[in-house]
Amino acid sequence: MAPVVCGMLLGLTLYAGHLCAVFAADFLYHDYCVIGAGPSGLQAAYFLQRAGRDYVIFERSHTPGSFFALYPRHRKLISINKRYTGKSNSEFNLRHDWNSLLSHDRRLLFQRYSRDFFPDADAMVRYLEDFASLLKLRVQYNTAIVHVMLEKDRQAWNGHYFLLTDQDRQNYKCSSLLVATGTWVPNVVNFPGSEYVEGYETVSINPEDFAGQTVLILGRGNSAFETAENILGVTNFIHMVSRSRVRLSWATHYVGDLRAINNGLLDTYQLKSLDGLLEGDLEDLAIVKDKKGKLHITLRFYLENRNTSGGIDSITLPQDELDNFATRAPYDRVIRCLGWKFDFSIYNRSLRMMPGKGNKKKYPQIKPSYESRGTRGLFVIGTASHSVDFRKSAGGFIHGFRYTTRAVHRLLENRHHGVPWPSTVYPITQLTNSIIKRVNEASGLYQMFSVLADIILLRENATAFEYLEEYPVGVLAELEMQTGRKAPSGLFVIIMEYGRNFSGADKDVFYYNRAVGEAQHAWQSNFLHPVIYFYKQLPTEREMRLQHPDWPLPHPDAIHHIVEDFLTDWTAPNAHILPLRRFLENCLSTDLRNFFAESCFLFAFTHQKLPPFCRQGYMRLQGLVGSEGLRRHAAEAGLLEDYTLSDFLGDRTPDNHKGSQDRLLRDHVIPVRPLQHLVYAKDEL
């Protein structure tokens, strides 16, 4: 009781601060602790609150979203705020809204906060403030968590508690820890002369301060280009240097790469307007300042060989040996725009929070379920969780992690509260419909392509199925354990993918015939399109481990690509729906067509086993009888045979109706059967 009372008083009066000091040895306990009230922290809190969980968010600043109060320095967000799509489907519209968090409250759509396509960062700060206050999320402001450690306890959910300490030495105890701290620590490169470098965090944003100057920018991300864009018009020239080649987001289909809105410098470089881009390893760099205060670029190699007693004059510059050395002109300023990394410093060693490998070293190592590799019960959400799909999907950005955060919440609900992953059970006749509906409207699948997938779990005898939305495919093998759902009779996985060899840093994504249009070429689709994997059994851990690195999933029993579509509208009856239905029918060995009651009547008299639509509809007195007008219509369309007209005096050949059938299904070869009504009824519905 004491910690609770103490917590309440702490919130109320300063006086209580003294009271709390008495209990300092005690811990304020919560089931869930979230560190950071940025977009992902608030998003997680929203779901926790809706589920009625005991949680708290610790925020070191006095407002939520403090990153956005500072960054981007030039205030223009590059996440799109598309206010019009011509559709009223709110789920679909989220596909083109990159800033809103998920909530039930329609007031909390970002388009209410800014009319700009690329909104000002202040709008995001206002939005996050409203999100926290309107939804009454429990955020404890001005609380900087400075240390996190573990306390072993067998009773605890995960075998240990998380002990958090804030700047005032107040301690908190939590069963589960959600780290939503983003990336705050600027990346710094140390080389001789790096003390002359100004950081993106503090460099002036007033273009006037750069008038007539020559500027070198280190880095090649959006922050570097944003900085260049701002001063492009007033500098003598700008050079940009970084190790890697420039990666354009429209070529890589990765939103974190250089966006078209920031690439003005590419124009001036390629059009020979003095600005330029260079590739080089920043570790080899050295900067030397001359007496006039100009900064000269040299290489570490030269510095190491110099005579230590001499000044600047004794240093060999590259141009002394190579008189056309690219960066031989001295610079007035050097600006570092190298991005940020995760702050590992607050975690006790026992938590084993390790940086990722290679280009993911700015993020902590986590599993595809977003749980830390080192500590059970510690989940990383938001930008810091981007190692799962770095340079692939949108998990490092609001429009991606809002979904992965929801997925984490669903995993936690199942693990700790016995609430299985939400699902809907449909009769098998709705299989094609459910898939078509989701691939056309689902925003989570669309934004988190190749990372989140819809799962269809087939019930026994394939009479019904269970639909689970937006499950992280990286942990597909653990599906039964993670979701509390069973997959006894096989499953479909619905996922969105780009063509395998289409996107890339140096790919030409505008080549002729870059898109395919016909259903039989669907597997060659290049642009984002739905892919359906069929597994007779849940893939095993081993299969997941051995899968091809370029594939989101292991080898399926069957696979189907829905052909890419220029309008991303996959509702065309012949190009999209029919091939999909045929695929599903083949996988399930059943007939998924819909039939008029009259056809079911005929089947009932002539067939032992009826198609599911007749079995689940007509035979349960739910068939489509329609009206006289409807029957006439169907007969005219060649979907139903009009028996009222038949004279039956002569034996009609089945070929009479073959023509209309072929019109409907071009490539479909119809075996001539004694019972032609089957053919007539083929695609009547």
Place this chain on the structure above:
Amino acid sequence: MSTQKDRWVSSFSFLLFCASSIPTWGSARLLQELSPQEYFSSLQAGRASLAYFSHNVSPGAQPFLEQIENSAEALQDYGISVVKVICPKEDVSRYCGKENALRKAYLFRGNMLIREFPTDALFDVNSIVANVLFALLFNEVKYVETLADLQNIENTLKGRLNMVFAYVPATGTAEHRAVMEAAFVYGTVHQFVLTTEAALLKDTGYPDMSSARLLFCHCQRATDLAQPCRRTAMGQALTMLNIHRHLKLMGAPLVTEVAEDPEKVSTVHLQLGLPLVFILSQKETYEADRRTAEFVAWQLLGKAGVALLSRYLLSGVLGFLLFVVFLSSGVPIKYLVLEDTDEVITLVEDKSKVKQIQEEEEEEEEDEDEKENNNQGCMPKQIGVLAALIQICAVISKAANKTVNFSTIFFFILFLHYLFSTPGTQGVLLSRVNCWDWPGVCTEENVTQFPTIKIYEKGERSVMYNGMWGTDELTSFIMLSRVPCPLKLATVEEAEGYLRGEFPSELSSYHHTSLLGVFSTATSEVSPPALLLARSGGQSVEGITLSKQNAQDMVQMIRYELLDIFPEITVQNLPRYLQLRKPFLILFSDDDIGQIESKEMLKLAKGRPQQEFVACWLNLKKTPVGRGVLKAYFATMPSLPVLVWVNFHAGGQVFKFPSEQSITELNILSWLEKLKAGLEVPSSKWTRVCNVPKHTLLAPVCL
């Protein structure tokens, strides 16, 4: 700026000491000309006057005089007289004596000098009226220069008074005059605050400083002292009329609650030619609706009114739709049904859009065939049952036509809105919800199959329709849902009427089966508990004794009881008889079966109480698909009538009764004996399993 203000402020307390008694000199001219003595003696306590002292000829002051003469009329509206005082040549008193004083105009209230104006501050009528009123309304209109001043005033007003904050680029302008004139009228109702500091406007969040602005600050309802009061900017130019209009709108209640016919409602907004948005409210959701209404009202403040229409108090008003925008002022009334608060706000904010939407809707209606004008998005009309059914079928047939694959119509779900309005005038309101556009609605309504029909009764329960999709079946469903279930009968007469199908009157014209539960010994025919079953037509009443059965068993039993002994098989009823899982002895007939055959068959059917087969017949005229069945069984069409034994559940064997024999009970029985003995050869056998045909059109598996 500050010097100007100092001048005004520092010259307010001059006392006048000279007074004599000369009667007021009435004149038709608004600008009076008086001598100093006359003037000072005419001054009345509390009455304001603007005086200009002159030695009669002062050529430089001539243009000013003209302006002052022009403004006399305007000032008189505010009870301020304008006087030209002719100074005698020898006069050296305070106002006439100094050359300096003659270049000024003086404002008196009673005999107290309020302010002296240099003539160059009074360059036209606007500046004269503005400055004079500004001086007189010193207490009513606060002048501020800094944000701190403004905030102080705002803080003192919170919970008490609303504030009108105006920014004018300079004093003496037309806008300044408009503000002062408004302050004269509303100064006691609202606190007026004026500034000429552009920076101050910027600080309050309105960056456009080029033109005058007026903000209405809702301080009266402000509760949080830390937050600034909510503000509503006036969108129009600062004219007296616009300000008056704006203040009137701000003074109107935020949300008007209405329980009458929307067309009879009149509010300030409609009087001022603004739209009024009706938000439909239900009893159950009143609180939420009220909040929505307030939210919308705040967004639309000054642009449109918001009324909360209590639907439950009205009869026959539209269904579940959220918003109706109702444009008035000479324009014919427009109903637009909108789903979303956003839509309402954008619509009202951008009037041009209203037009656009209407045009689009009209175009759409032209394109669609006439059946389809009840399209989603347009206003549903109250329509009769029959019309509803026609529309349902139109939707189905449209969906099932040859250009649309049926699986694409997953969007459609049909909502039948069944509204009980006043007794006697029942109608069915049909709506269609496109689940593609409104996934949230469909999820909430638990719609997982498409299409789906649900019926809603007066906002209470909703029932999912799970019968056949046919006109008769739907009619029956709708008809039966008009009476309460179970129906409580009060008297024996009612019960008898009910069994005859005459009570309740809603069902009297409709053929139906009545079931009556008997739980006491009111009738002697059955021992309670029992069920009385009266088939439509009401020839006989059967009594069924109930033992300890659960509801499901009872439903099963009633279904069984409802089956006919020798039924005509149709597309609609076949599944009921198939559920018996028995072979069929079925007579296919070209039309109605002959009396003899019918009699013989009935005898056969009745003869054996525990029938091991279903005796039935099929009218090929009514059920033409029967020809398809015969065609499947026999290579050539047999002559009719033909009696067929179909064994559905044991291998699908079909036997044809020999056509040379006549259809009599005896012949049939002996034939059946032979069948059982295995002496007959099946005419046809079908064990085919309806499976997927082999496909060639399949996406290659790219593994």
